[in-house]
Amino acid sequence: MANSMKMIAKKCFPKAIQVTDRFHVQKLALEALQDIRIKHRWEAIDQENKQIKQTKIKQIEYKPETFDNGDTRKQLLARSRYLLFKAPSNWTQSQYLRSKILFEQYPDIKKAYNLVQGLRNIFNTATSIQTAYTKLAHWHKDVEQTGFKAFNTIANTITINYRSIPNYFINRSTNASAESFNAKIKAFRAQFRGVKNVEFFLFRLTRIFA
Incomplete structure (x- = not known):
């Protein structure tokens, strides 16, 4: 989405249709x-620290609040990181239980998660640019209502x-192959702890990967 990348693409490939990568x-x-999630985690850490100080002053043992799955509030927010990247169908049993507790305690995280899944579903299910425009407009409205x-x-x-993002739905094009090739180049460069002779390095790349 960087303007510099758009200018490079426009200059080098003036007749190409530009697509902003969905990922x-x-x-x-x-x-x-x-x-x-991180904002709530810092608040939970701060709250726990205050409770520990109060128990020390009162000279009593500190016992943190735990939920049904055994997590404390701080642990719940820390361990929920990876399940928020996944669709509900890919959750394990423990992640499903943790998500249920998380969404009950933090409704705003549930709303935000639903927005993420809604955007993902648009890219997965929309079959044309017109359909994508309509769904993205509805998604935009939902975002405005949440106030996040x-x-x-x-x-x-x-x-x-708005022009380059829906172009994905023409051929469902992504830059996954370019990202993969870029990773290969970085790995190849890392083997030699950097590159001194750029021309020879490019020559070797063309001989190996071209």
């Missing part, structure tokens, strides 16, 4: 969700890139 859009939504600042930023990003 970068979804990554922004996931980061916004994790920001909400981080998600409003994503919604504005989608609005700014």
